[in-house]
Amino acid sequence: MATVTDVYQSRVASGKIKPDEAQTAVLPELERLRTDLAQPVKRGFFRKTIEAPQGLYLWGGVGRGKSMLMDLFVDTLDVPARRVHFHAFMQEVQAAIHTLRSQGAEDPIKPVAKDISDKVRVLAFDEMQITDIADAMIVGRLFEALFDGGTTVVTTSNRLPDDLYKDGLNRQLFLPFIAFLKERMVVRELASDRDHRQDRLAGAQVFFTPANAEARSQIDALWEELTHGLEETLTLHVKGREVELPRYHNGVARASFFDLCGRMLGPADYLKLAESVRVLIIENIPQLSRRNFNEAKRFVTLIDTLYEARVKLIASAAAQPEMLYVEGEGSFEFERTASRLREMQAAEWST
Structure with missing residues (x-):
């Protein structure tokens, strides 16, 4: 052996x-x-x-x-x-x-x-x-x-x-x-000076649009690189409730926009998530407008929380950040979120 x-x-x-x-x-x-x-x-x-x-x-x-x-x-x-x-x-x-x-x-x-x-x-x-x-x-x-x-x-x-x-x-x-x-x-x-997880993402594309089969294939490749094909369920305990993320390994979680913003989650849930992961993959972020205003509000809260916690973000979306939310109530406020999404794509952005 x-x-x-x-x-x-x-x-x-x-x-x-x-x-x-x-x-x-x-x-x-x-x-x-x-x-x-x-x-x-x-x-x-x-x-x-x-x-x-x-x-x-x-x-x-x-x-x-x-x-x-x-x-x-x-x-x-x-x-x-x-x-x-x-x-x-x-x-x-x-x-x-x-x-x-x-x-x-x-x-x-x-x-x-x-x-x-x-x-x-x-x-x-x-x-x-x-x-x-x-x-x-x-x-x-x-x-x-x-x-x-x-x-x-x-x-x-x-x-x-x-x-x-x-x-x-x-x-x-x-x-x-x-x-x-x-x-x-x-x-x-293990007192290494290097963050190998960041090394693997350095210079890599982390925001994919449109959210199509090609984007999913590229995210699959990043997921494989970061997790070596291993995954388990991550359960977050928040104020007596349980929030499950079915795909997780070694500080890296993967979920859809609906998983995180289509459910009745709030700031406490997102704070616990940001404390529990160092890399988050969000797939299929849709076009945002007054039709999905509640989901858009949750998304803004989620990105703010990830930004403050310096969590590395990988995402696929219907459009580039500046074009995700262009009309309806909340579109003006979304400009800050778009700016943060753009900043979080930078190579020097790290946990």
């Missing part, structure tokens, strides 16, 4: 990725994990569970290649592994806990963890962050049960462990989990 370093160097040689010293420095830690997991499992009457190798917590800024390295690592494994966005995983866990409690279980966390450990040796989490009090209150016991069950955890995060659930409600109850995490996982920073 090829080592993690072999696979990395092969992808560099093929031009799929660019060499990065900070990424190269992390490869021995991933190879240590791959080698440990490849060892024969010791079983017997007095050894009923598998001892989990020490996991890895890889943190750093956006676009540094954390998710790419994790995906590369998972591809080299010969043991059952699951790669999943952390929020999606926690939603599954919360649902399973709710089901068991409704069936009368007094302590559902252990059976939920056992079911996971019975299926996989490795859990690879993308973008670990704790913002929900419900997650904060169960994640410690859950991880302890997963480790005891023989499951190794590898995770990426934009935050170092000490900043998880920062300023959260009852955070003092969460602090033992941080200590536990640092004890059971190797913590490494």
Whole structure:
């Protein structure tokens, strides 16, 4: 089986990725994990569970290649592994806990963890962050049960462990989990000076008009470049509601104009979206007028929010920004939005 370093160097040689010293420095830690997991499992009457190798917590800024390295690592494994966005995983866990409690279980966390450990040796989490009090209150016991069950955890995060659930409600109850995490996982920073995600978009066309088959094909190519063909559902929790984006990976989300502006979404939803993604693809922006005034208002709010958060925008539209909204109430105010859409197309626009 090829080592993690072999696979990395092969992808560099093929031009799929660019060499990065900070990424190269992390490869021995991933190879240590791959080698440990490849060892024969010791079983017997007095050894009923598998001892989990020490996991890895890889943190750093956006676009540094954390998710790419994790995906590369998972591809080299010969043991059952699951790669999943952390929020999606926690939603599954919360649902399973709710089901068991409704069936009368007094302590559902252990059976939920056992079911996971019975299926996989490795859990690879993308973008670990704790913002929900419900997650904060169960994640410690859950991880302890997963480790005891023989499951190794590898995770990426934009935050170092000490900043998880920062300023959260009852955070003092969460602090033992941080200590536990640092004890059971190797913590490494991916301290690259380069934002590879921005490198991939540098100089690329990001606003396509008209929104036809050719535009979709070019956006498909950018999507493939940014996500390597991987995607999952991103669920945003906003004031007790859930807003789903079905296509998401590694900080990049893709949705239609109707998904974002045809529904009853507002500033809080768009703010949460801007906090959760670094690149947003919006497809099929229509001609705007008094006929779709409400949708146009939401679009203006959305662009303002993305602009302030410095989110990179890729879009397909019926016309160039200045010609999207030329008549009817709100067309004068739209001039600012058109200006921002034009600015967001510039090569130097970055997160």
